[in-house]
Amino acid sequence: MAAGTREAPTMSDTEAGTPDAATEHDAVGDADADEAESRVTGTVPLRVEGLRKEFGGIVAVDGTSFEIEEGTMTGLIGPNGAGKSTTFNCITGVHEPTAGTVQFQGEDITGLAPNKVANRGLVRTFQIARELEEMTVLENMLLAPKGQRGEALWRSVLPFVRGSVIEQETEILEDCWEMLEFFEIDHLAHEYAGNLSGGQRKLLELARALLTEPTMLLLDEPFAGVNPSLEERLLEHIHELREQGYTFLIVEHDMDLIMQNCEHIIVMHQGQVLTEGTPAEVKQNEQVVEAYLGGEVGE
Amino acid sequence: MSDASAAADGDAPDADESDNGSFTLWDQDAVKLTTLVIGLFALYLLGGYLLGYGTRQQLASIGQLSVLIGVFAMLALALNLHWGYTGLFNIGIIGFMAIGIYATAVLSKGAATAEPAAGSTGGFGLPLWMGIIGGVIAAAIFGGLVALPALRLRADYFAIVTVGISEIVRFTLLETEIQKVQIAGYWTGLGGGSGLILDFDPTDRFLEAFGLMDAYIGFSDTLGEQLGVGSNPKPIFDTLLYGLILFVFLIGFYMLLQRTGNSPYGRVLKAIREDEEATKSLGKDTNRFKIKGFMLGCALMGLAGILFYAEQGAITPDAFRPRLTFYVWIALIIGGAGSNTGSVAGGAVFAAFLFRGPIFFKNIVQNTFDSLDAPSTFGQAVSPITGADPIPLVAYTIDNMGQLQLVLMGIVLIYLMHNRPEGMFGHRKEPASPIRLQDRTQPKPAASAAATDGGRDQGGTDDE
Numbered sequence: 126m127a128a129g130t131r132e133a134p135t136m137s138d139t140e141a142g143t144p145d146a147a148t149e150h151d152a153v154g155d156a157d158a159d160e161a162e163s164r165v166t167g168t169v170p171l172r173v174e175g176l177r178k179e180f181g182g183i184v185a186v187d188g189t190s191f192e193i194e195e196g197t198m199t200g201l202i203g204p205n206g207a208g209k210s211t212t213f214n215c216i217t218g219v220h221e222p223t224a225g226t227v228q229f230q231g232e233d234i235t236g237l238a239p240n241k242v243a244n245r246g247l248v249r250t251f252q253i254a255r256e257l258e259e260m261t262v263l264e265n266m267l268l269a270p271k272g273q274r275g276e277a278l279w280r281s282v283l284p285f286v287r288g289s290v291i292e293q294e295t296e297i298l299e300d301c302w303e304m305l306e307f308f309e310i311d312h313l314a315h316e317y318a319g320n321l322s323g324g325q326r327k328l329l330e331l332a333r334a335l336l337t338e339p340t341m342l343l344l345d346e347p348f349a350g351v352n353p354s355l356e357e358r359l360l361e362h363i364h365e366l367r368e369q370g371y372t373f374l375i376v377e378h379d380m381d382l383i384m385q386n387c388e389h390i391i392v393m394h395q396g397q398v399l400t401e402g403t404p405a406e407v408k409q410n411e412q413v414v415e416a417y418l419g420g421e422v423g424e
Numbered sequence: 425m426s427d428a429s430a431a432a433d434g435d436a437p438d439a440d441e442s443d444n445g446s447f448t449l450w451d452q453d454a455v456k457l458t459t460l461v462i463g464l465f466a467l468y469l470l471g472g473y474l475l476g477y478g479t480r481q482q483l484a485s486i487g488q489l490s491v492l493i494g495v496f497a498m499l500a501l502a503l504n505l506h507w508g509y510t511g512l513f514n515i516g517i518i519g520f521m522a523i524g525i526y527a528t529a530v531l532s533k534g535a536a537t538a539e540p541a542a543g544s545t546g547g548f549g550l551p552l553w554m555g556i557i558g559g560v561i562a563a564a565i566f567g568g569l570v571a572l573p574a575l576r577l578r579a580d581y582f583a584i585v586t587v588g589i590s591e592i593v594r595f596t597l598l599e600t601e602i603q604k605v606q607i608a609g610y611w612t613g614l615g616g617g618s619g620l621i622l623d624f625d626p627t628d629r630f631l632e633a634f635g636l637m638d639a640y641i642g643f644s645d646t647l648g649e650q651l652g653v654g655s656n657p658k659p660i661f662d663t664l665l666y667g668l669i670l671f672v673f674l675i676g677f678y679m680l681l682q683r684t685g686n687s688p689y690g691r692v693l694k695a696i697r698e699d700e701e702a703t704k705s706l707g708k709d710t711n712r713f714k715i716k717g718f719m720l721g722c723a724l725m726g727l728a729g730i731l732f733y734a735e736q737g738a739i740t741p742d743a744f745r746p747r748l749t750f751y752v753w754i755a756l757i758i759g760g761a762g763s764n765t766g767s768v769a770g771g772a773v774f775a776a777f778l779f780r781g782p783i784f785f786k787n788i789v790q791n792t793f794d795s796l797d798a799p800s801t802f803g804q805a806v807s808p809i810t811g812a813d814p815i816p817l818v819a820y821t822i823d824n825m826g827q828l829q830l831v832l833m834g835i836v837l838i839y840l841m842h843n844r845p846e847g848m849f850g851h852r853k854e855p856a857s858p859i860r861l862q863d864r865t866q867p868k869p870a871a872s873a874a875a876t877d878g879g880r881d882q883g884g885t886d887d888e
Contacts, residue, residue: 217705243707255702257695259762264855268695269706273688275858276708278716281687282680290687291858298857302864311864315853337707 168195170341170372171216171247176225178211185211187396188225193341193389198363198373200383203393204416209376210252212393213345217249218242230340244271248339252346252376254326258319262310262329265318266301269336273297301336308332308362324355331362341372348379360386384408392416453765460769461493464776471784475791480653483660490667492779494674495732497771500755501677501764502724508761509685510717511697513583516570517752519590520563520722521729522744526597528552528559528730529620529739536611544621545604545613552629556730563726564719571718575711590746597741619740626734627662630669640665666735673731674768677724681764683858684720691856693717751779754833757840760850769848778833786825798823 171193178186186208193199203209214220216227218239226235229247243249257265275281275290305311308328313321318329327347334342347363348356364386367373377383383390384404391401394416400407407413450456468489472482499517506512529547532555536546550558574585596602596614603616614620631637641658648657684690692713695703700710733739751774759770798819799805805820821828840847855861 219701238709239701239704240707240709243705248707249705251702251705255699255705257698257702259698260691260694261853261855261861263861264691264694264857267688267857268691268703268708271707275688276692276713278684278689278720281689281858282683287683287687287858294688294857294859298859298861314863315855315861317853333706 494670524726567722760847766849
């Protein structure tokens with residue numbers, strides 16, 4: 126199965142019309158080599174430094190700094206109100222940070238608009254799945270790919286040039302079907318997204334995010350409201366994607382889940398990073414137990 | 425995928441109808457709409473027959489109905505791009521129509537190099553087609569100016585801005601300072617409260633442009649004689665011809681908007697309607713999509729305004745009160761927001777039943793029951809009820825149908841909101857894609873066939 130679906134999330138052909146098509150192709154060709162290399166060197170795609178966000182008098186994020194290594198799965202945990210979601214929103218451009226910088230792949234992306242952040246390959250999903258309800262699952266998927274020629278109004282409307290739009294659409298459609306099959310929700314393709322169950326929505330959101338060809342995914346509570354069997358499937362997919370070289374940053378409340386699945390954990394408390402390390406290290410840390418579990422349960 | 429033909433003629437790919445691959449003629453939206461319009465014409469001809477109309481009156485009635493159907497369908501289509509697709513709550517439609525026709529008037533009215541007499545002004549004397557293009561561009565640019573600040577607002581505040589803007593436009597047209605001005609040697613202006621006389625007849629200009637005027641007059645005389653239209657048949661045929669021209673424009677609108685909607689561009693608009701933040705998170709610059717879509721819709725509203733008012737011979741600012749805006753909204757809600765086919769159907773049904781229908785109905789009833797003497801006051805109409813005689817009230821109601829029209833529209837609107845908020849066609853799945861989205865044609869890998877699905881506990885797979 127892995128061999129068959131390996132190509133699905135890489136989406137090599139969609140960008141045929143865009144200027145960077147050539148580089149994309151090369152990148153795909155050497156993907157495995159690059160992956161291996163990057164693991165060795167341990168490049169840091171995301172670096173957050175001294176991030177601060179104030180809402181009026183309330184300081185939601187207070188000087189947070191951390192780095193995410195490429196190809197890893199990092200968990201961001203903390204009690205309610207620790208500033209996890211605000212940190213997410215500052216990274217992805219939903220909020221403009223009051224101070225501090227966010228660097229993605231060596232470039233400063235602090236305060237960029239959300240769409241620009243997404244176009245650089247840093248794509249998020251939402252705490253409550255934000256699928257587009259009155260659009261079909263397939264439409265949701267077709268929306269995502271970057272560099273669609275038909276997104277220019279004149280190309281979609283004028284005769285002659287519309288042919289190229291239709292051509293690209295056929296390619297995109299194929300990619301979408303592959304992705305839907307990878308996530309095993311292809312039988313729902315013509316269903317309105319609003320009719321999906323909570324777990325299916327999360328799958329759809331992840332599938333849709335992958336079609337934008339990200340290099341790093343920020344998942345905001347991807348397992349909230351997902352039933353156990355679907356949760357397992359979602360986890361499998363995430364692990365499979367991580368093996369393919371995607372970097373993940375996950376906000377999650379379920380401690381067990383994070384401990385078992387992430388190799389690196391960042392603990393936030395009162396807008397600051399309390400500690401970070403491997404699951405084992407974090408578990409040992411008494412401060413974490415104090416802050417997160419209220420000092421009652423020892424896990 | 426064999427969808428080139430469907431895309432080429434701009435028809436909606438009906439995913440819900442195409443699954444089995446079989447196609448009947450009725451599945452084509454164009455067939456549905458044509459049938460609807462012919463049905464409405466037939467109804468009016470029947471009504472005219474009941475009224476004892478002669479050929480002349482019948483033709484005039486059909487001509488007027490076509491013009492109204494054309495205008496309301498075009499406006500509903502333009503509004504559908506704003507509301508049905510993008511979710512922009514525009515209740516300033518009439519303002520964009522006013523900008524369109526006033527710009528056309530100023531550009532195309534006869535040139536006046538000497539100061540004209542009081543109460544009249546001239547224009548720049550450009551050919552009408554240039555004036556129309558100018559009017560459309562003016563409406564689009566004005567839409568863009570409104571959109572720049574307004575699109576940052578939430579939906580309800582945006583609505584307030586648009587209705588405010590349309591009233592600002594109307595009050596600006598009333599302004600005496602720009603009633604008559606001299607620009608580059610030409611005397612022109614917006615005419616203030618007395619409005620502008622449109623010294624161009626669009627039908628005549630159309631015929632002259634193609635050198636068909638003499639042929640047309642000969643044709644209408646001969647045909648008029650044969651049909652027994654009576655003396656001076658030209659105005660009757662003018663209305664019919666203008667209705668026909670509007671239908672051609674309507675087809676253009678429909679094809680343009682079908683292409684816009686069924687494209688990656690239209691897909692992003694729909695996504696913005698559903699959830700703008702999520703759309704941004706997928707890397708779409710939603711502001712640019714919104715501004716472009718808004719400007720296109722405004723341009724089309726401007727064009728519809730030009731076509732509607734150009735034929736009427738004169739315009740005054742009073743004609744641009746917000747009432748018409750709400751008519752267009754009713755038309756769109758009847759047809760079903762989100763569907764272009766529904767918009768056209770809604771426009772046609774609105775024009776035939778709600779806009780012209782009540783008066784027509786009143787005429788028929790009063791003609792059939794000659795003895796029906798309507799009481800002149802409400803009191804006289806109501807008091808016989810105690811004596812179990814409802815006839816005076818019925819007669820009174822029918823006699824005041826013109827005033828009751830708005831009440832009737834309100835009732836229809838409330839009924840629709842309660843019982844069928846999706847309108848005539850709004851329930852359909854019309855996936856936005858230039859190609860038909862059928863089930864996958866290629867064989868699936870065996871692995872996915874055995875998809876276990878733990879989360880399929882939520883029904884609702886059948887909302888066709």
